[in-house]
Amino acid sequence: MRSVIRRRVTTMISAFLLQSPPLSSISPKHHQYSLLPLTTQRFLTASHSFRLRTFSTRSIPNMQDSASVSYLSQREAAEIDETLMGPLGFSVDQLMELAGLSVATSVAEVYKPSEYSRVLAICGPGNNGGDGLVAARHLHHFGYKPSICYPKRTSKPLYTGLVTQLESLSVPFVSVDDLPEDLSKDFDVIIDAIFGFSFHGAPRPPFDDIIRRLQTLQKRPVIVSVDIPSGWHVEEGDHEGGGIKPDMLVSLTAPKLCAKSFSGPHHFLGGRFVPPSVAEKYKLELPSYPGTSMCVRIGKPPKVDISAMRVNYVSPELLEDQVESDPVLQFRKWFDEAVAAGLRETNAMALSTTSKDRKPSSRMVLLKGFDENGFVWFTNYESKKGSDLSENPFAALLFYWEDMNRQVRIEGPVERISEEESENYYHSRPRGSQIGAIVSKQSSVVPGRHVLYDEYEELTKKYSDGSVIPKPKNWGGFRLKPNLFEFWQGQPSRLHDRYLFTYIAVSWRPVRLQYSLQEGNPAWIIRRLAP
Ligand SMILES: NC(=O)C1=CN([C@@H]2O[C@H](COP(=O)(O)OP(=O)(O)OC[C@H]3O[C@@H](n4cnc5c(N)ncnc54)[C@H](OP(=O)(O)O)[C@@H]3O)[C@@H](O)[C@H]2O)[C@H](O)CC1
Numbered sequence: 429m430r431s432v433i434r435r436r437v438t439t440m441i442s443a444f445l446l447q448s449p450p451l452s453s454i455s456p457k458h459h460q461y462s463l464l465p466l467t468t469q470r471f472l473t474a475s476h477s478f479r480l481r482t483f484s485t486r487s488i489p490n491m492q493d494s495a496s497v498s499y500l501s502q503r504e505a506a507e508i509d510e511t512l513m514g515p516l517g518f519s520v521d522q523l524m525e526l527a528g529l530s531v532a533t534s535v536a537e538v539y540k541p542s543e544y545s546r547v548l549a550i551c552g553p554g555n556n557g558g559d560g561l562v563a564a565r566h567l568h569h570f571g572y573k574p575s576i577c578y579p580k581r582t583s584k585p586l587y588t589g590l591v592t593q594l595e596s597l598s599v600p601f602v603s604v605d606d607l608p609e610d611l612s613k614d615f616d617v618i619i620d621a622i623f624g625f626s627f628h629g630a631p632r633p634p635f636d637d638i639i640r641r642l643q644t645l646q647k648r649p650v651i652v653s654v655d656i657p658s659g660w661h662v663e664e665g666d667h668e669g670g671g672i673k674p675d676m677l678v679s680l681t682a683p684k685l686c687a688k689s690f691s692g693p694h695h696f697l698g699g700r701f702v703p704p705s706v707a708e709k710y711k712l713e714l715p716s717y718p719g720t721s722m723c724v725r726i727g728k729p730p731k732v733d734i735s736a737m738r739v740n741y742v743s744p745e746l747l748e749d750q751v752e753s754d755p756v757l758q759f760r761k762w763f764d765e766a767v768a769a770g771l772r773e774t775n776a777m778a779l780s781t782t783s784k785d786r787k788p789s790s791r792m793v794l795l796k797g798f799d800e801n802g803f804v805w806f807t808n809y810e811s812k813k814g815s816d817l818s819e820n821p822f823a824a825l826l827f828y829w830e831d832m833n834r835q836v837r838i839e840g841p842v843e844r845i846s847e848e849e850s851e852n853y854y855h856s857r858p859r860g861s862q863i864g865a866i867v868s869k870q871s872s873v874v875p876g877r878h879v880l881y882d883e884y885e886e887l888t889k890k891y892s893d894g895s896v897i898p899k900p901k902n903w904g905g906f907r908l909k910p911n912l913f914e915f916w917q918g919q920p921s922r923l924h925d926r927y928l929f930t931y932i933a934v935s936w937r938p939v940r941l942q943y944s945l946q947e948g949n950p951a952w953i954i955r956r957l958a959p
């Protein structure tokens with residue numbers, strides 16, 4: 429019996445894959461690099477002079493050209509939905525869960541709960557409304573305070589289950605009559621989950637009135653539309669004008685044709701469940717999703733007002749008795765925490781040097797070790813920083829661990845490490861990087877990339893037998909011996925915690941200290957600084 433069912437399902441899937449004609453209106457533009465991820469394609473088309481390189485998906489924003497993403501008609505959207513839930517074995521609950529999660533993660537990418545906690549999800553009678561219920565549940569778990577307006581409930585177990593789940597989280601349900609006239613007083617974000625791709629005709633009560641209120645609000649919360657801005661024609665968009673103007677649209681599976689006329693700042697796609705067979709069959713051009721994310725930004729990068737860009741840092745307080753008396757220990761603690769938090773390149777630091785004419789310059793380098801003797805990095809001694817340091821052997825290091833609202837400054841004299849230490853480190857590096865260090869006369873002018881590549885190829889051949897690649901004399905490490913540290917922990921309203929550690933020769937004793945010497949490490953003086 430089971431094998432008969434399996435055979436039937438297999439036949440259905442093959443029939444679906446082989447027979448259904450591709451959707452005419454979504455035929456992709458011919459693309460020279462169509463087998464590459466879209467991000468790479470864009471990179472290649474934009475700049476042919478660069479060689480192909482792979483990006484870590486976490487490292488570049490996924491902003492796709494809207495032209496390179498497929499749009500679906502109403503019929504096509506419904507057909508894909510049926511296919512997913514038919515031969516491809518998905519259930520509606522599953523797709524709704526994935527859709528709602530994609531909406532919640534998209535909201536969380538743009539509207540942080542610290543500023544946009546009060547969310548109202550207005551849910552319609554169909555699956556679009558169900559997506560709104562699921563999104564509200566996830567937003568609750570992400571730290572938002574959602575409320576639900578769900579005037580036309582259905583009695584299907586899927587929906588009653590979603591309502592029960594929200595009620596068990598004490599998420600309030602508000603009736604249309606109880607909604608405040610001015611929605612911006614009570615809500616920071618409105619999730620428009622009223623109508624999705626099955627909307628037709630003109631909105632009927634009570635949704636006509638709700639949509640009218642969303643259109644006409646003067647001062648309003650941000651509006652996030654799920655799949656379709658409610659009231660818009662699924663293909664023509666806001667063809668009569670005067671429809672709602674969402675700030676964010678989260679398209680599901682693939683954007684519908686109406687999304688072409690979406691001009692708001694944030695267009696996201698949540699469809700990280702579309703099997704490749706569906707994308708291939710319907711010739712869908714879909715962006716790649718970054719990392720483990722359920723959503724990806726599509727459309728044009730948002731226009732930003734740089735002067736209004738700011739983050740209000742919210743962190744646990746850092747009080748006097750919480751900082752270590754030994755700054756190297758304190759650094760280790762924060763460094764370990766940053767590594768544990770999964771920050772990328774925790775050891776990347778800005779290194780500032782000055783030349784003999786006292787002009788400063790900064791660049792990033794990688795910290796390769798630290799202890800009570802100092803902080804070590806490697807470079808070319810004949811580079812700009814190398815010559816600066818021979819002219820003025822003092823430097824400043826700066827770490828910024830953004831996700832943790834933390835900054836560390838370190839200053840002090842610098843010296844070269846021993847040849848032996850440099851040799852050891854050099855030979856621990858990948859062979860390609862060792863050859864790279866020979867090839868690069870760092871900070872000198874190069875006529876073109878080919879010069880570097882030619883020499884690199886030549887040396888790669890030369891050392892292809894695995895023999896030792898000699899370290900160039902001018903390549904090695906520097907060690908900064910700190911006489912100053914500052915640990916900075918971002919706090920709300922710019923009232924940050926800052927602790928300055930200064931190294932005082934033991935023979936010298938300051939008279940008035942704002943913060944006393946601590947036992948065990950008499951040489952370091954710790955003072956709190958005003959932010
Ligand atoms: N694979 C996917 O793309 C997924 C999509 N999901 C979400 O599902 C919606 C589509 O859901 P569906 O249930 O088919 O339709 P809607 O939510 O758009 O709404 C249908 C209900 O709305 C009523 N309706 C339609 N027009 C009107 C109107 N003018 N006024 C009032 N009410 C209207 C309709 O009633 P009818 O009596 O008119 O039939 C229905 O009750 C899609 O957009 C996604 O959000 C899945 O959740 C995940 C997978």
Ligand SMILES: Cc1cc2nc3c(=O)[nH]c(=O)nc-3n(C[C@H](O)[C@H](O)[C@H](O)COP(=O)(O)O)c2cc1C
Nearest residue numbers: 776791792793794805806807808811812813814871
């Ligand atoms: C994250 C990051 C880490 C880097 N690490 C090093 C490094 O450890 N050593 C190095 O010589 N250059 C490193 N670089 C390159 C430098 O920033 C810089 O371009 C190069 O050293 C030349 O600098 P200079 O001309 O000021 O000497 C790094 C760049 C980045 C973005």
Ligand SMILES: Cc1ncc(COP(=O)(O)O)c(C=O)c1O
Nearest residue numbers: 793794806807808857861868870
């Ligand atoms: C030119 C150069 N040298 C050295 C380094 C240090 O890193 P590693 O020794 O891990 O290659 C970097 C890191 O980006 C670099 O760009």
Ligand SMILES: [K+]
Nearest residue numbers: 620623654656
């Ligand atoms: K909607």
